[in-house]
Amino acid sequence: MTDVDTTQYPVIKAENLKKYYPVSQEGFLKKPLSLKALDGASFTLNKGKTLAVVGESGCGKSTLARLITMIESPTEGNLHIGGINAVGNKKDKKILRRKVQIVFQDPYGSLNPRKKVGTILEEPLKINTDLNASQMREKALHIMDKVGLSKEQYNRYPHMFSGGQRQRIAVARALMLNPDIVVADEPVSALDVSVQAQTLNLLMDLQDEMNLAYLFISHDLSVVRLISDDIMVMYLGRPVEQGDKNVIFEKPLHPYTMALLAATPHVDVKSRQKRIRLSGELPSPLNPPPGCTFHRRCAYMTDICKHKPPHLREVANRMISCHNAEKLINNSH
Numbered sequence: 001m002t003d004v005d006t007t008q009y010p011v012i013k014a015e016n017l018k019k020y021y022p023v024s025q026e027g028f029l030k031k032p033l034s035l036k037a038l039d040g041a042s043f044t045l046n047k048g049k050t051l052a053v054v055g056e057s058g059c060g061k062s063t064l065a066r067l068i069t070m071i072e073s074p075t076e077g078n079l080h081i082g083g084i085n086a087v088g089n090k091k092d093k094k095i096l097r098r099k100v101q102i103v104f105q106d107p108y109g110s111l112n113p114r115k116k117v118g119t120i121l122e123e124p125l126k127i128n129t130d131l132n133a134s135q136m137r138e139k140a141l142h143i144m145d146k147v148g149l150s151k152e153q154y155n156r157y158p159h160m161f162s163g164g165q166r167q168r169i170a171v172a173r174a175l176m177l178n179p180d181i182v183v184a185d186e187p188v189s190a191l192d193v194s195v196q197a198q199t200l201n202l203l204m205d206l207q208d209e210m211n212l213a214y215l216f217i218s219h220d221l222s223v224v225r226l227i228s229d230d231i232m233v234m235y236l237g238r239p240v241e242q243g244d245k246n247v248i249f250e251k252p253l254h255p256y257t258m259a260l261l262a263a264t265p266h267v268d269v270k271s272r273q274k275r276i277r278l279s280g281e282l283p284s285p286l287n288p289p290p291g292c293t294f295h296r297r298c299a300y301m302t303d304i305c306k307h308k309p310p311h312l313r314e315v316a317n318r319m320i321s322c323h324n325a326e327k328l329i330n331n332s333h
């Protein structure tokens with residue numbers, strides 16, 4: 001492996017990550033269009049911290065997850081995992097992949113129904129380590145204990161568990177290789193509300209104990225408020241507002257963030273009073289509006305927004321991509 005002291009670096013440093021997909025058009029000679037699923041995401045994530053990625057369905061959250069977990073390569077941009085360049089780095093790929101594990105949304109679909117819990121948990125060890133059968137079993141039982149599963153459950157099949165317990169198995173599987181980073185892609189949105197809180201508490205306890213970093217993908221701002229340190233709000237493939245959670249929840253400046261907060265019960269009473277509503281549908285990323293891609297849905301749109309794309313810049317202790325950010329600081333929302 002590349003000779004770098006990985007403890008000195010952020011666990012993730014992403015610079016201008018982009019992912020474009022070719023989409024074929026109807027018609028014989030027509031060139032494929034380029035769908036900008038992710039169009040320039042930059043952030044740093046440190047050990048033991050949580051960055052939440054929020055936004056409507058289709059804004060590029062899962063695409064970002066696939067790039068960070070190295071399931072796909074970016075079209076452009078840099079990705080460093082623990083200080084090591086992960087883009088085009090075949091030599092370190094196996095080791096880097098061990099450092100980043102993922103928990104998916106659906107605890108029913110993500111576990112093989114034909115395999116017992118023990119087998120599911122030991123699979124990553126079989127592929128990635130030289131441990132013998134009893135060492136693997138010991139490790140599996142140890143992690144099961146950490147996530148609140150008993151050793152009697154080692155020989156059971158996934159269908160014998162509730163949704164919340166299955167998600168514990170998925171979390172346990174993600175932890176088997178001692179990762180630095182867990183990408184959690186809507187990990188509680190398929191669970192009953194009563195089980196959501198337990199699962200979030202478990203994730204937070206594990207983070208404290210194992211100094212894990214989470215890239216936490218969610219559309220639910222009440223969940224994000226509980227679990228995150230930093231937030232990145234995405235719209236149509238681009239971050240529009242990002243920074244410290246408290247700064248953004250206290251005073252969201254991007255009209256899209258305001259609208260998301262206003263639509264979330266129990267999160268931000270002030271902006272709900274203002275009743276900023278998101279109108280209209282998310283535009284197609286194949287044909288994004290000119291200027292600011294949010295302008296047609298924006299309650300604060302001005303002329304410049306219709307033709308000039310805003311750039312991400314620092315305003316009031318966060319990064320924001322809005323022409324009118326300064327004016328909105330004194331807005332009474």
Ligand SMILES: Nc1ncnc2c1ncn2[C@@H]1O[C@H](COP(=O)(O)OP(=O)(O)OP(=O)(O)O)[C@@H](O)[C@H]1O
Pocket residue numbers: 021022023035036037055056057058059060061062063064285
């Ligand atoms: N392999 C692909 N080929 C073409 N388009 C894709 C591909 N994967 C994703 N997209 C498109 O990229 C955009 C972003 O998708 P992505 O799944 O990242 O969004 P998301 O925010 O995770 O949404 P959801 O919450 O619904 O999963 C969408 O318009 C989607 O249709």
